[in-house]
Amino acid sequence: MNTHPMKLVTIVCEAHARDAVTKLLRDAGAHGWTLFAVEGDGSQGKRPADIPEFANVQIEVIVKPEVAEHLLERLGTEFFPRYGMIAFESDVRVIRAAKF
Amino acid sequence: MNTHPMKLVTIVCEAHARDAVTKLLRDAGAHGWTLFAVEGDGSQGKRPADIPEFANVQIEVIVKPEVAEHLLERLGTEFFPRYGMIAFESDVRVIRAAKF
Amino acid sequence: MNTHPMKLVTIVCEAHARDAVTKLLRDAGAHGWTLFAVEGDGSQGKRPADIPEFANVQIEVIVKPEVAEHLLERLGTEFFPRYGMIAFESDVRVIRAAKF
Amino acid sequence: MEIFDAVRANLLSPAVLFFALGLIAALTKSDLKFPESLYTALTIYLLVAIGFKGGVAINDAGLAKVWLPALAAMTLGALIPLWTYPLLRFGGKFPAVDAAAIAAHYGSVSAVTFIAATNYLKAVNQPYENYATAFLAVMESPAILVGVVLGKLATSKSGAPDMISLKAAVHEALFGRSIFLLVGALIVGFLCGQPGMDKVEPFFVTPFQGVLALFLLEMGLVAGRRLEDLKKVGPFLLAFGVVMPLLHGCLGVWFGQLTGLSLGGATLLGVLAASASYIAAPAAIRMSLPDANPTYYLTASLAITFPFNIALGIPIYFAVARRLYS
Amino acid sequence: MEIFDAVRANLLSPAVLFFALGLIAALTKSDLKFPESLYTALTIYLLVAIGFKGGVAINDAGLAKVWLPALAAMTLGALIPLWTYPLLRFGGKFPAVDAAAIAAHYGSVSAVTFIAATNYLKAVNQPYENYATAFLAVMESPAILVGVVLGKLATSKSGAPDMISLKAAVHEALFGRSIFLLVGALIVGFLCGQPGMDKVEPFFVTPFQGVLALFLLEMGLVAGRRLEDLKKVGPFLLAFGVVMPLLHGCLGVWFGQLTGLSLGGATLLGVLAASASYIAAPAAIRMSLPDANPTYYLTASLAITFPFNIALGIPIYFAVARRLYS
Amino acid sequence: MEIFDAVRANLLSPAVLFFALGLIAALTKSDLKFPESLYTALTIYLLVAIGFKGGVAINDAGLAKVWLPALAAMTLGALIPLWTYPLLRFGGKFPAVDAAAIAAHYGSVSAVTFIAATNYLKAVNQPYENYATAFLAVMESPAILVGVVLGKLATSKSGAPDMISLKAAVHEALFGRSIFLLVGALIVGFLCGQPGMDKVEPFFVTPFQGVLALFLLEMGLVAGRRLEDLKKVGPFLLAFGVVMPLLHGCLGVWFGQLTGLSLGGATLLGVLAASASYIAAPAAIRMSLPDANPTYYLTASLAITFPFNIALGIPIYFAVARRLYS
Ligand SMILES: Nc1ncnc2c1ncn2[C@@H]1O[C@H](COP(=O)(O)O)[C@@H](O)[C@H]1O
Ligand SMILES: Nc1ncnc2c1ncn2[C@@H]1O[C@H](COP(=O)(O)O)[C@@H](O)[C@H]1O
Ligand SMILES: Nc1ncnc2c1ncn2[C@@H]1O[C@H](COP(=O)(O)O)[C@@H](O)[C@H]1O
Numbered sequence A, B, C: 001m002n003t004h005p006m007k008l009v010t011i012v013c014e015a016h017a018r019d020a021v022t023k024l025l026r027d028a029g030a031h032g033w034t035l036f037a038v039e040g041d042g043s044q045g046k047r048p049a050d051i052p053e054f055a056n057v058q059i060e061v062i063v064k065p066e067v068a069e070h071l072l073e074r075l076g077t078e079f080f081p082r083y084g085m086i087a088f089e090s091d092v093r094v095i096r097a098a099k100f
Numbered sequence D, E, F: 001m002e003i004f005d006a007v008r009a010n011l012l013s014p015a016v017l018f019f020a021l022g023l024i025a026a027l028t029k030s031d032l033k034f035p036e037s038l039y040t041a042l043t044i045y046l047l048v049a050i051g052f053k054g055g056v057a058i059n060d061a062g063l064a065k066v067w068l069p070a071l072a073a074m075t076l077g078a079l080i081p082l083w084t085y086p087l088l089r090f091g092g093k094f095p096a097v098d099a100a101a102i103a104a105h106y107g108s109v110s111a112v113t114f115i116a117a118t119n120y121l122k123a124v125n126q127p128y129e130n131y132a133t134a135f136l137a138v139m140e141s142p143a144i145l146v147g148v149v150l151g152k153l154a155t156s157k158s159g160a161p162d163m164i165s166l167k168a169a170v171h172e173a174l175f176g177r178s179i180f181l182l183v184g185a186l187i188v189g190f191l192c193g194q195p196g197m198d199k200v201e202p203f204f205v206t207p208f209q210g211v212l213a214l215f216l217l218e219m220g221l222v223a224g225r226r227l228e229d230l231k232k233v234g235p236f237l238l239a240f241g242v243v244m245p246l247l248h249g250c251l252g253v254w255f256g257q258l259t260g261l262s263l264g265g266a267t268l269l270g271v272l273a274a275s276a277s278y279i280a281a282p283a284a285i286r287m288s289l290p291d292a293n294p295t296y297y298l299t300a301s302l303a304i305t306f307p308f309n310i311a312l313g314i315p316i317y318f319a320v321a322r323r324l325y326s
């Protein structure tokens, strides 16, 4: 099976930012995303996920390198000032590159 | 602590494919796996995870490079035609290589 | 957006080890962590997460390389003998390096 | 005109109105969402409660009364795929494996539709055999097995033996969670009888209708989220999802009369025949016929037939039964 | 001294004691935790139950009786931000967007506080208009919209149009889960009337008080975990979170009397005015005023005003009403 | 032969039959699974309900009646590890830390076993002291602390101080979720008394037996999944898990009689002594004795002793008590 290099962008942010982020993903050109609820701790304090107001989601999206670049760009400028969140990218190799 | 290079294979697929995939992991020679429920969106449409029929699972498995190769091979040929799913591999460094 | 190299340390361990591990993270100098419940299978047998006694958590922490080194060191010596768990590190690039 | 009144009475029940509310929530993109674990919890409660109640009823009535109509119900379930399959295959031009999968769903049954029907009969003060749950229990699996066999015959060449083993299908059809819960609770109820019922009645019976109303709110949400898939399935399946239930409903009522059921019991058998499975069948089919496209069978049973039966089907089958029994 | 007795009666109720127990669990760092899905399930149950009950009550009483006090309630909710905003902005020196966000929360209402108040009135055998739930339903959104508009006017320059669209705010304020459930169940109850109630009463009414007690245990945990944030918000907001409810409570009681409500009904309107939203408002504000700092409005409504109302506010507003009506 | 009848009556109760159903589901590899949050929700409900009920009962009976048998129960719980530890250490050749861990579990108690026993006594119309819940509450912690101390003395050299601090053990043993809920609800019930009970009875009391039946279905699943671990623990622990309960059961009944409990109350004290903890103890032990192997103590308490007590133990201890009191 020959694999193809892609970028995995991972975002952890408060649950209330969910729709704004997924909308951004679509705009940036992602063809899909994976999301799940997480707890966390960080500079903005604990997120025990006991109620939606204090819940986090982790969003994982596989995109082409240039899309990742653009995505992180916008996350840093538009979202970081507003939401408690982190974002990072890493290198992965996918099968069926056509999907991404 | 000296770490040892391994492959992390990540699979996101519909919940109903769960048993088939974990069986494949065992056959391919994985010594364990980690699994959790996720929501998602992709070419096959939204997976809101409101009922098991529309739920996804993310399966993470750490294996030796050759096993990863073989795993992705079979996923691509046997599973991708049938199930809504993605799969990708990445490089990790583990402690206690003996476990994998 | 210029990104900064960091280490992502991922730990999968039994739920009862949760507090001990997060305490370790703080001691080791992590500024935050992300955590979620997972199922799993491994050398210590299945973890179906049907009751807390048989549940796993996956803990993800982004730290500077030297912190990662120290973290894995202590995990290997203090935790691995006691708890069913795995731990591995991988390379990521973050935005807002200051957070970590 | 009695059908009209029957429908009206149904549409103004809390259960149906909450179902409509769920549909509206989905269509208006409200962020209302039931956690999956709540959906699962409510499903477990409903299946255990209805199963237990049925078991106690069989214990009261005695197996002698139950076996004949139960056999009829089972046969009907097993037969339905035999005409729905060719109809879908040649009439609807569906691939063989998809035709088989859809046929399995329509031969099998929907427990929630059945439960809604029992509540409807209660509301219109129409007595029925409490052991009718037994028919629900025996109708769930046979059609699934028939459907899987039909599908296998059509896809016998293709690879990946580990997934397409008939064994898996049989196991899933007999030990899948919904069937297991229903049959298991039925047996438990049968063994306990009335003394057992006295203990658990305040939990499994008294609040039952309210729980159903809440569950139908969730089902409205679930079905509403699938409505956009209607475009994908084409006009044939749309018509199929409404016409076949009407046909099977009448057939079921008639079977009920033949096997000596009361007016209420015959209505329930009609509802069962008309209903399409969306829990047991999808799970079993996905595992044993992975090449079948879930969009077809899930949309048909969940977004077309289920809402139709809840809103219109149930009172219609009841009116049909009234006609037949008068 | 009647206020004292009123408070005492309240503090010894299971609901309040379980709330205290939750606070203690959080403060003693017990590992007790409710799964989020349980919290959501209980919220859904409480909102649907109270909404349905209210709808049936409106059906009984007739809209003619309800519209005037409902209009008054709505107006009151919409007005509150108009004085809380400047007070926070200039008195509290809060950034405009934060002042607007907090104002929205205090103009809106807390369903759980309302429910606790109805239970309190039951406990002291004080009759009240069952359709008072209608006031809860109409008071939730207006203040949120007013608050968002105030916030927009202050932050009109800043970028990211996709998030700061007023449209999103309106949609969230009208179709957000808590409002949708409450209003939806209200309408369902109104359409069903008493016959529908008879079916679901054993689930939505009989166990209601017990469920509330369990839910308040969880709310105690939630509020307790936020207590450490009190340091972050400063003395002004602390005082604001206690003084404004007292003020709004009296105002609400007075509005109630003006619009011809009974002593019980006026008390409930007082409780609504005094309560601050912590479900509907936070969700809507976070989406439409993302620049507002959640620590301020969540701590104020959840860690200050909510516990104050549950423990002391409710009986105080009742005593005030008694004074006014005697 | 009375033991036989007592057992038979027990085996045909819904609770036990649903437990068996769960076991079967696990053994037949059915995909039936309760979400963990449902398990947690049911646990919370059962602990709060039983605790609250007990507290109200203490309020009725007065502390004067309760303290002596409660003290006896506490002492018994604290003593049990003192003979089970050496037995496991030298008889069973277990490592010291494992022996201490298992001893802690058998000195502590299982709330669900206790609840099942109260239901059994209700079923056979055997009155008992409602405040017996107090014994459950005071027996949970002492043995855990004793076990931890025993374990520490044996592993005092080994490293990682942060985890093996006794302080953590004490905190977990006193504020762990199950103990906190039980004791907390007990105190709340004690403070409310009967007036409080009247409010929440329809939720915490009326449906209780049904909820227990559903919960035991889940417990059957959980225990069933552990059965394969029986191979790992060896014949000694297998025998230990059956013989010690019988021994402790008789001891408990005898303590009950000595401290003036009724036949029913003595049976419950026997059940408590015979039961092994699988919620409080595992959590506390895992944190304070991390070197102990969970497979041993979890398999013993969950897969051996719990099913034994539910199916056979309870009626046996009752029969023993009947013998003793006749
Ligand atoms: N160093 C870190 N490693 C992993 N996750 C983190 C880290 N810092 C923050 N997070 C996650 O990001 C969320 C928001 O971070 P913050 O804005 O720093 O509060 C936290 O609740 C965590 O879930
Ligand atoms: N680009 C992507 N990034 C992350 N996850 C994806 C992506 N595409 C698909 N997925 C996940 O894979 C599942 C199946 O994908 P698909 O077969 O394209 O519908 C989706 O429901 C998502 O959870
Ligand atoms: N090869 C693997 N790949 C992914 N996760 C694993 C692997 N091995 C173990 N795990 C996870 O680590 C947990 C503890 O592993 P173990 O101590 O081997 O039982 C398991 O329950 C899994 O969740």
Ligand code: NA
Pocket (backbone or CB within 6 Å): D105, D106, D107, D108, D109, D110, D248, D272, D273, D274, D275, D276, D277
């Ligand atoms: Na059918």
Ligand code: NA
Pocket (backbone or CB within 6 Å): E105, E106, E107, E108, E109, E110, E248, E272, E273, E274, E275, E276, E277
């Ligand atoms: Na208000």
Ligand code: NA
Pocket (backbone or CB within 6 Å): F105, F106, F107, F108, F109, F110, F248, F272, F273, F274, F275, F276, F277
């Ligand atoms: Na014991």
